[in-house]
Amino acid sequence: MTAIVSEALIARLAEWGVDTVFGLPGDGINGIMEGLRRNQGKVRFVLVHHEEAAAFMATAYAKATGRVGVCLATSGPGGIHLANGLYDAKLDHAPVLAITGMQETSVLGTGYQQEVHLDRLYEDVAEYNEMVTNPAQLPGLVDLAVRTAYARRGVAHLTIPNDIQVADAGKNPWPTVAPAHAPATSPVYLSPPVRPRDDDLNAAARVLNRGERIAILAGIGARGAGPLVERVAEVLGAPVIKTLSGKMVIPDDSPFATGGLGLLGTAPSAELVDDIDTLLMLGTNFPYTKHLPEPGKVAVVQIDTDAARIGSRMPTDVPLVGDVGASLTDLLPLLRTRDDRSHLKKYQDKMSDWRSKMAALESPDRDPIAPQYLAHLLDELCTDDSVLTCDSGTIATWAARHWNIRARREFYLSGNLATMAPGLPYAIGIQHAYPDRQVVAFIGDGGFAMLMAEFHTAVWHGLPIKVVINNNAGLGQILWEQMVLGYPEHGVRFGDPQPDYAGWARSAGGYGVRVEKAGDLPDALRTAFATDGPALVDVMVDPNEPPMPGKVTYEQAKKFAGAFLRGQPHKAAIATTLFKDRVQQLKDR
Template identity: 45%
Template sequence: MFRKTAGEELVDLLIEWGVDHVYGMPGDSINSIIEPLRKAQDKIKFIQVRHEEAGALAAASYAKLTGKLGVCMAIAGPGAIHLLNGLYDAKLDQAPVLAITGQIESDLIGTGFFQEVNLERMFDDVAVYNQRIMSAEQLPAVVNQAIRMAYTKKGVSVLTIPDDIQKFEVDAKARITTSSFTMPELFPQKHDLEKATSALNKAEKPVILAGKGAKDARESLLAFAEHIGAPIVLTLPAKGIIPDEHPLCIGGLGLIGTKPSYEAMKNADTLIMVGTSYPFTGFLPDKAKTIHIDTDPAQIGKRYPTDIGLAGNADKTLKWLTQNIEKHTDRSFLEHHQELMKKWEEKLHNQENDTSIPIKPQRVMYAVQQVAHDDAILSVDVGNVTVWTARHFRMTNQRFILSSWLATLGCGLPGAIAGQIAYPNKQVFAICGDGGFGMTMNDFVTAVKYNLPIIVVVLNNHKIAMIKFEQEVMGNIEFGTELTNPNFAKYAEACGGIGYRVEKLEELMPAFEKAVKQNKPCIIDVIVDVNEAPMPAKITFAQAAGYTKHMLKELFEEGKIDLPPL
């Protein structure tokens, strides 16, 4: 009678759960899993990455984009350690991910053997489920539970499988459980809804702050906002939930937000938070009645004082509220901020039309806007590039992903790889700074190897520019921010892709127009103005004072201001 090995059983269970690809790098302690993956290539693909961190970041991005399980794999020791950054990204952004790692043989654990690391302890903080497989018979039930936990807890599950156990046969009487999960549908309690109704009926200056928890509630969110005459402010992870140019949208919040959203929050008498636990509470109203809608009751009131909590699904809760509260006829608060938004947009358009050299980053985002399809995927890295994309790319129906809570440099390229695998017929852009791209650029060859026609846009200023700006705002002279970069266009060609180097304004649009017509991975390397600072919408006195202090220090150091005699 044929019996499957634990490695074969694992692969079959992944297929049963609907997993169609795994990111990883082969190695000695997982070769007994790699072999069944090879045999099942018609059902599940193994995507070989050049660094396990990129594999984990890609798995997290795939989960963020699709809601489906992202899976990554690594050997014991160094490979497993490399996964951690991407797994923490998944944990903090609540993305369902399964990490499978090898381990030295069972009877060697605890002896200090080659590449031995206590993986259960190492993964304990990042994981919602973290188990070492103790026997082949145990594996089916544990795999099912790991995947079920990743989905239901929206987090990371880790399975550590010793090398010898992967090879053992699974007994026919092994514990078998179900390869499925079920989620509850939450709706707020009646007395909470009644309190919210009363508060909303009295609201004169309501503002909505929508987070990624509202991503499946576009129509109900817009209908609710229209009903109460409230402008909608979006958190960064929620960008694209409603179109950026919708009349009810007044942009983002915080240092990368808009001035109209800052003003709306300052003047609001009622704040409705939908699917967000916004961390930068200094940008929220000082005194406002606050209603917080979230499917996770633990998030309600976690970071900001909440008067009324509505633990429920955003779509159904907003529909109920719209049907049960009075329609607001006074639109003056909304209309005032709509007028402010028109002036803000005019300011942004002027920046995007700046023709000076070096090329302004805002001008690059305008170029992306011109060629991006309505359903394109944008994987955005961390740094100044996040600011330029958030402010200057106007989302319609595109998808936008980034490392939101961890904000890890290097997420842009792995996210684009995952995006192209998830949606092979859509345009996919990685929008990166030179610092972020340099972190994971070796995996551009992964895109080449698997014929993934992603377009990588590198805003190249030879600086870790956001840190330069932060140092200057503190009143310090910048230090440690200089980058020595290769020609990224030539690098693309060396990898087998296509590269475009843009130094002059007249080269910008032709490069983008050519790139989107190619069916190969491309890098557009744009030299941008290093001195273009991502100024916040509202500059505080402390920021202005710090920047002035920095300028004075520079002038003294350069000898352009004489020190008074002692």
């Protein structure tokens, strides 16, 4: 059988170590599907219900493994559907390769059916972006695409016309015009050296050794360097703030951890940034600058592998270009150990008080079910090596504050894009990567509804993911954002009848149960977690529970109160919930 271009494409991906392609077939990629069929012993194809989910799965696979994630879509609308998931990869610096179809070269430019020039559409999202127009270009373009995705930590895209997909591999279609002279390449990527220069390390040490009240801000770029981060924190007497994406860097019960920063963060972290004279930023490009120290008021040392990102959020005294782990290894011997632990002790005490307040909100005695209680039960019942995927919205607040990193636990969500809907496909992508680990998707009803068909994908592929829906029958985060702006809620709650998500799970072949009473929740979760295959627990939580910022500003409080006075339709229920929260916190002190 003559080898076709698509066969060479998939075979080359296998040489790069690619073992999975997430996608949805279409007439614009039938040739590539044949290439996958011919290489099915090397690369598995994961059929999904929606191309957006395929891109999310590839992104999650890349985030969790560090290897390139690959997604596949047909020409035109299929490729358009990939875009949201690809922007998630771009903004969170995950290496992803998108492969799309294209109309035959003979009809390009004629306004043919589904003629969307995806290489032009992806100009903003892709670091490498090419249309294959000659069979001789492969495997060279595959090598360049994958290598660029790794080197620039972003998206690469190859779009392949139908006639090229099925052409003879390596054959020049125009031999009388010019001989084929494609460059010889190899499927190899070598990470560049990551150790900062000695002069820069010494300069960083001088700044940190002068500091008296130091804090560390650790992002996902510090993943894997947690023990080093804690050793530096011990030497400097520095509390450690974690970005939400960097939640897994050090355990949540670490004596140095003060939790997150920003709307989803803790009060101690918010107070800490106003109380320091020095900030050490590790592997983070934290975008919410209003929550960072006032520029010019603190000395800043920042470590990142990308020199372009250093100094983009805060004026930086010493930039260190390098891997966080390698940089801290060389920096540690240069640092002066602090004898005065008062700064650290101050925030350890504040965190003890904060944890007590959060624990008070995890009461099983409240009706309707408190979302904090649901998140707390997940924390209790999940294994020590579980992976939690999360959606955007109020769900992220409950996960950030009540589900704790310990042992080998990991946590993933859409960080900088903060899109809805990735929680479920993230879980599927990560379960493919780690079939023996517990993977739990903790998502809101709004995010689940967007890509709920992918629960059937998990069933069909035999992936034992667990889905826990924090169901507040609306778009909770937007409700509270409207109120903080001083507006009464509008367009954020779904009326009756409510969808039967548990029924959908059962109809798809999985386990499904709906829970409305707190007393039924522990057994429902235990049963779901003990189920061999995919399981879903739809939990009806209090829709009036506010995801309050760790530290409420005067302006936020004033506008929130104004929304009440201008006719907030659920103000009685909201006021009651806030009152219950406060009573519970006082009772449990």
